[in-house]
Amino acid sequence: MCGIIGVVGTPDALDTLLEGLARLEYRGYDSAGVALVRPGETWRARTASGTESVRALVEACREAPAGFASGIGHTRWATHGAPEAENAHPHLDCTGHVAIIHNGIVENHAELRAGLEERGHAFMLADQDMTEVLAHLIEEARRGGADLVEAMRQSLGRVRGAFAVAAVDATEPDVIVAARRVSPLIVGTAPGRTYLASDVPAILDRAGAFYAVDDDQVVRLAPAGFSAVDLEGAPVRLRQLAIDWDLETAEKGGFEDFMTKEIEEQPTALANTLLDRRRGDGTITFDELRVADAELLEVRRVVIVATGTSHHAALVAKYALERWARLTTEVDIASEYRYRDPVVEVGTLVIGVSQSGETIDTIQAVREARRRGARVVAVTNVVDSSLAREADAVLYTRAGLEVSVASTKSFVAQVAALEMLALRLAQLRATLPADDVEAHVRGLGALSGLVGVALARRDAVTDVAKQLVGARDFFYLGRHVGLPTALEGALKLKELTYVHAEGYPGGELKHGPLALIEPGVVVVAVATDPAMYDKMLSNLAEVKARGATLVVVATDDDETIESVADYVLRVPGTEPLFTPMVDVVPLQLFAYAMARGLGRNVDRPRNL
Numbered sequence: 001m002c003g004i005i006g007v008v009g010t011p012d013a014l015d016t017l018l019e020g021l022a023r024l025e026y027r028g029y030d031s032a033g034v035a036l037v038r039p040g041e042t043w044r045a046r047t048a049s050g051t052e053s054v055r056a057l058v059e060a061c062r063e064a065p066a067g068f069a070s071g072i073g074h075t076r077w078a079t080h081g082a083p084e085a086e087n088a089h090p091h092l093d094c095t096g097h098v099a100i101i102h103n104g105i106v107e108n109h110a111e112l113r114a115g116l117e118e119r120g121h122a123f124m125l126a127d128q129d130m131t132e133v134l135a136h137l138i139e140e141a142r143r144g145g146a147d148l149v150e151a152m153r154q155s156l157g158r159v160r161g162a163f164a165v166a167a168v169d170a171t172e173p174d175v176i177v178a179a180r181r182v183s184p185l186i187v188g189t190a191p192g193r194t195y196l197a198s199d200v201p202a203i204l205d206r207a208g209a210f211y212a213v214d215d216d217q218v219v220r221l222a223p224a225g226f227s228a229v230d231l232e233g234a235p236v237r238l239r240q241l242a243i244d245w246d247l248e249t250a251e252k253g254g255f256e257d258f259m260t261k262e263i264e265e266q267p268t269a270l271a272n273t274l275l276d277r278r279r280g281d282g283t284i285t286f287d288e289l290r291v292a293d294a295e296l297l298e299v300r301r302v303v304i305v306a307t308g309t310s311h312h313a314a315l316v317a318k319y320a321l322e323r324w325a326r327l328t329t330e331v332d333i334a335s336e337y338r339y340r341d342p343v344v345e346v347g348t349l350v351i352g353v354s355q356s357g358e359t360i361d362t363i364q365a366v367r368e369a370r371r372r373g374a375r376v377v378a379v380t381n382v383v384d385s386s387l388a389r390e391a392d393a394v395l396y397t398r399a400g401l402e403v404s405v406a407s408t409k410s411f412v413a414q415v416a417a418l419e420m421l422a423l424r425l426a427q428l429r430a431t432l433p434a435d436d437v438e439a440h441v442r443g444l445g446a447l448s449g450l451v452g453v454a455l456a457r458r459d460a461v462t463d464v465a466k467q468l469v470g471a472r473d474f475f476y477l478g479r480h481v482g483l484p485t486a487l488e489g490a491l492k493l494k495e496l497t498y499v500h501a502e503g504y505p506g507g508e509l510k511h512g513p514l515a516l517i518e519p520g521v522v523v524v525a526v527a528t529d530p531a532m533y534d535k536m537l538s539n540l541a542e543v544k545a546r547g548a549t550l551v552v553v554a555t556d557d558d559e560t561i562e563s564v565a566d567y568v569l570r571v572p573g574t575e576p577l578f579t580p581m582v583d584v585v586p587l588q589l590f591a592y593a594m595a596r597g598l599g600r601n602v603d604r605p606r607n608l
């Protein structure tokens with residue numbers, strides 16, 4: 001997830017770009033850059049100073065020559081390649097005239113690059129960069145006589161993946177050409193000036209009218225306005241957007257808070273995390289995970305260390321690694337691991353899972369594991385984070401920057417990444433028939449849609465929360481992977497509402513906690529796995545008999561549950577090991593609605 005801005009037709013192009021980038025920092029801030037164009041000259045500046053990248057860019061731009069009326073700018077949240085200035089956008093072609101910015105993933109970048117190199121293009125960056133190929137593709141099409149729109153169309157016709165992309169060319173300086181697939185892009189207009197942005201806040205107070213670029217549309221921006229075509233070149237009209245937001249609302253994408261925005265981003269987070277993970281022959285591959293197959297084949301046992309929500313994602317992964325890859329898997333709370341004299345045998349793979357990659361307990365745990373001889377893989381959302389640097393290899397979730405303290409989209413992205421890794425290990429170890437691997441990969445691909453269905457039921461969940469807002473005791477029950485889902489639901493509720501909530505294995509109920517169940521207690525149960533259903537129903541009967549109020553997460557085809565539960569939160573059914581990614585959605589929405597009902601600050605819970 002990166003921020004994009006562009007402008008044509010204004011004498012203060014640079015100010016517009018820098019101000020816009022400052023307002024896009026919530027989309028990513030690990031590096032930033034601008035390119036300005038005028039006839040025959042492209043001027044570029046790029047910086048990478050962590051959270052200070054945009055401020056450093058402002059300083060670097062003090063040396064910019066005056067008189068540029070067009071340009072593009074980018075603030076980056078790295079998903080590949082370290083957050084260093086040389087990886088920051090814009091990237092240039094061989095001539096130095098074409099500059100390009102990109103948010104997304106070019107799946108076939110390696111093969112495109114190989115072809116371009118064969119044809120004599122010189123690349124500045126290491127082979128994992130995905131964006132530089134776009135600049136060279138455009139250059140090649142331009143050399144063939146195409147104008148910038150045609151060059152963009154031809155180039156994107158060769159690209160597989162997701163993109164919001166914008167290009168300028170000093171040989172056509174009054175024009176920006178941009179296109180989108182999956183990643184957002186909008187156009188804004190004002191007399192004599194036209195703007196481009198990934199998000200409204202970047203241009204909110206400069207443009208008078210706003211238009212959405214839809215998937216596979218290419219838009220040409222000029223001072224007098226814009227025109228658009230589809231990838232086949234047929235003219236299209238952009239949808240006008242009714243925007244009456246203030247700046248704060250705009251930064252939250254029109255949502256009331258970052259938590260809602262991030263919950264709603266889950267389908268995209270899932271899709272991005274899973275993008276580009278297969279070769280043509282069906283082999284699962286992780287570009288950034290630099291571990292040889294031979295090394296993965298030596299793995300005899302997996303230990304996962306993590307905290308909080310990441311720990312719950314790890315608990316789900318245990319089921320997948322054991323069932324699909326037949327690997328004994330232990331999951332440890334990171335803050336406990338290094339104090340218990342852990343056994344690290346030959347063949348132990350330790351996976352550290354952390355959204356931020358900066359959780360000190362997780363870093364210390366993997367450090368200890370390495371000291372004892374384990375191979376360490378980091379699963380993190382932040383490229384080049386401390387955890388990524390501490391590990392032997394990294395697998396990135398591509399959920400985008402998570403601003404809200406309560407983790408939401410990183411949970412689904414972590415589960416997806418870890419399950420994909422489990423399928424890769426199963427493939428290598430031949431512990432799962434190829435058809436089953438194929439079916440599961442397809443199933444993972446369908447999850448974005450199912451999460452979208454669950455999200456669309458927000459109002460129904462909110463109605464349930466309104467009925468229960470006065471309750472003070474919650475038990476969350478689950479079995480199998482429903483257990484980590486229940487633990488995550490309880491964590492969301494307690495950190496957001498400050499109300500007591502505990503997650504428990506359904507089967508443990510009678511070994512103690514049942515004594516606490518009485519009228520007024522709310523039991524939230526996850527009952528979406530057919531194999532565990534009868535067991536869960538019998539747990540529910542036990543708590544119901546003691547007067548608890550029952551809220552049950554159940555699948556759409558469950559016709560029994562209404563007779564048992566007081567409230568049902570419906571979700572679409574899926575393969576049991578995928579259910580946490582769908583079932584967590586109503587639990588996030590429930591915790592959110594409860595917190596709002598209690599007047600809590602959902603983005604910044606107390607003490608955290």
Ligand code: M6R
Pocket residue numbers: 307308309310353354355356357358359362405406407408491492495608
């Ligand atoms: O960045 P990490 O994934 O390492 O963070 C782990 C926990 O601190 C984090 O998940 C925390 O529990 C969240 N506030 C949960 O919503």
